[in-house]
Amino acid sequence: MSDSNTSPRNFTELKLSPALLSSLSEAGFQHMTEVQALSLPVILAGEDVLVQAETGSGKTAAFALGILAKLNIGIFAPQALVLCPTRELAEQVAEAIRTLAKSMANVKVLTLCGGVPARNQIASLEHGAHVLVGTPGRILDHANLQRIQFDQIATLVLDEADRMLEMGFQDEINALIAATPASRQSLLFSATYPNKIEQLTARVSKNARSIQVASTQAATRITQRFYDLADTAAAQAVNQLLLDQQPGNCMVFCNTKAETQAIADKLHGKGHSVLALHGDLEQKDRDQTMVQFTNGSARVLVATDVAARGLDIAELDLVISVHMAHDTDTHTHRIGRTGRAGAEGLAVTLIGPQDDYRLRLLEDTFAEPIKLQPLPHPAAGRIPLQAELVTLQLSGGKKDKLRPGDIVGALTRDNKLTMADIGKIKVQSQWAFVAVKKSSAKHALTLINNDKIKGKRFRARAL
Structure with a gap:
C-alpha cells in the first residue's frame, strides 16, 4: 500500500503533458482524489497495479490519464483496451477518456458493447481507433472474427473486475488477456477483493503493485437507518419512506428482477415519477431509463445491483434497500451511492425475517448493535414525488454532427x-x-419537428 502522506496532491506535480493538464483544468479537476494520488505516480511510471477502491473515488480519471499519457497518436491502431462489466459503465468510461483527450489531437475512442447491433461497430473498427472500451463478450466476438488486432496494445484495464467475474466473464477475460501482448501494462480496479480477484491478478500480472484506498470521507457522512418491515408490504414501505422523506431523487435496490419491476409498477400506481432498471429490459430501454433519471425527468429509480453497477449518478439524496443485499460488500456499494462529494446522504434498509442472518453479519462491522426502527408515517398532505422535467429524444446524434449548442439554439x-x-x-x-420543463414540452416538440437544425430535419418525441 502506498503512503498517502507522501503522495502528490496536484496534477501539476505529475509528469503530464500540457495538453492533458489543460484538459484537466477545463474539465474542472483541481486536486487529486485519494485513489488518483496513490495510483497515478505508479501508473505513469509504467508499473502494473491492482487498485481496490470504491465506486465514485475517481479511478476512471486515474487509468484514463495513464492511457493518454503514453498514447502515440501517430499509430492509428488500438493501443489501450478497457474492459467493463456493463455497457452503461463502458459508455461513461469512454466519455471520460474523450473529455480528458479533448486538448490532444484526433484521439479516437471506440465503445464496443453487447446489446446493440454489431454492424455500426464493424464500420467504426474499419476506420480505426486508439482506445477500445467495452464489455468482454462483444470485444472477444470482434477479436475472434479478426476485426481487432491487439499487437499494439500497450495498456489493458480491467474496470470493476469483481463485477465482471460475478457476471460470468471469466473465460472471456482470460481469452483477451492471452490475446494481448505480454509487454503491456495491466491495470486492475476492483471495489471488493474476493479470492477470484487475487487469482485474476496473478494471471494478468506477476508483479502488480497493490494499492488499497480507504473509503472516502464522504462515506462517513452517510446516515444509515434500518426499518422493520413487520407485516408491511415492501412497495408500501417504500411509498411511506418516499412520502416521509420527500427526496429530490432516490434509488431503490431490490435483489430480484421480478421484485424490481413489481415495486416500480406499484409506486407508479401511487403517483410517483418512477422507472425500473433490470436485466430483462432491452438495451435501448435501459439507456432511455438512465438518461431520464440522471437528467431529473424521473425522481425514483428501482434497480437490481447488476443493472445499476457503474452508473455515474453524482448526487443522490436517498438510497433504499428492499431487504439486505446478498453480501456486505454489495450493501456498502449501495449505500455509497448517496453522500458523495462531501454531501450528506441517507441510506435506508428494509428488514424482513429472512434478513436476520445477513443483518447480523453486517452488524459485526458496526461499533454498536443495529436497532430496527418502526416505519415512519408521513405527515398529512405529503404528495408523491413528481418530476418537473420531461425528456425529448431526437432522431440524430454525433453521427449527424449534432452538438448540445445546436439543440439549445433550436429550442x-x-x-x-x-x-x-x-x-x-x-x-x-x-x-x-x-x-x-413539462410546461414547455409541447412547444419544444413543435420547434424541433417543424424546423431544421443545421440544415437538416430531425424528429423528436417525449419519452
Whole structure:
C-alpha cells in the first residue's frame, strides 16, 4: 500500500503533458482524489497495479490519464483496451477518456458493447481507433472474427473486475488477456477483493503493485437507518419512506428482477415519477431509463445491483434497500451511492425475517448493535414525488454532427423558451436527449419537428 502522506496532491506535480493538464483544468479537476494520488505516480511510471477502491473515488480519471499519457497518436491502431462489466459503465468510461483527450489531437475512442447491433461497430473498427472500451463478450466476438488486432496494445484495464467475474466473464477475460501482448501494462480496479480477484491478478500480472484506498470521507457522512418491515408490504414501505422523506431523487435496490419491476409498477400506481432498471429490459430501454433519471425527468429509480453497477449518478439524496443485499460488500456499494462529494446522504434498509442472518453479519462491522426502527408515517398532505422535467429524444446524434449548442439554439430560436426551461442534454452516437420543463414540452416538440437544425430535419418525441 502506498503512503498517502507522501503522495502528490496536484496534477501539476505529475509528469503530464500540457495538453492533458489543460484538459484537466477545463474539465474542472483541481486536486487529486485519494485513489488518483496513490495510483497515478505508479501508473505513469509504467508499473502494473491492482487498485481496490470504491465506486465514485475517481479511478476512471486515474487509468484514463495513464492511457493518454503514453498514447502515440501517430499509430492509428488500438493501443489501450478497457474492459467493463456493463455497457452503461463502458459508455461513461469512454466519455471520460474523450473529455480528458479533448486538448490532444484526433484521439479516437471506440465503445464496443453487447446489446446493440454489431454492424455500426464493424464500420467504426474499419476506420480505426486508439482506445477500445467495452464489455468482454462483444470485444472477444470482434477479436475472434479478426476485426481487432491487439499487437499494439500497450495498456489493458480491467474496470470493476469483481463485477465482471460475478457476471460470468471469466473465460472471456482470460481469452483477451492471452490475446494481448505480454509487454503491456495491466491495470486492475476492483471495489471488493474476493479470492477470484487475487487469482485474476496473478494471471494478468506477476508483479502488480497493490494499492488499497480507504473509503472516502464522504462515506462517513452517510446516515444509515434500518426499518422493520413487520407485516408491511415492501412497495408500501417504500411509498411511506418516499412520502416521509420527500427526496429530490432516490434509488431503490431490490435483489430480484421480478421484485424490481413489481415495486416500480406499484409506486407508479401511487403517483410517483418512477422507472425500473433490470436485466430483462432491452438495451435501448435501459439507456432511455438512465438518461431520464440522471437528467431529473424521473425522481425514483428501482434497480437490481447488476443493472445499476457503474452508473455515474453524482448526487443522490436517498438510497433504499428492499431487504439486505446478498453480501456486505454489495450493501456498502449501495449505500455509497448517496453522500458523495462531501454531501450528506441517507441510506435506508428494509428488514424482513429472512434478513436476520445477513443483518447480523453486517452488524459485526458496526461499533454498536443495529436497532430496527418502526416505519415512519408521513405527515398529512405529503404528495408523491413528481418530476418537473420531461425528456425529448431526437432522431440524430454525433453521427449527424449534432452538438448540445445546436439543440439549445433550436429550442430558444423564437425566444419563448429560455435556458431556465432547458435541462441536461446528452448526445449519443445515434440519438440525442434533452430535458425540458413539462410546461414547455409541447412547444419544444413543435420547434424541433417543424424546423431544421443545421440544415437538416430531425424528429423528436417525449419519452
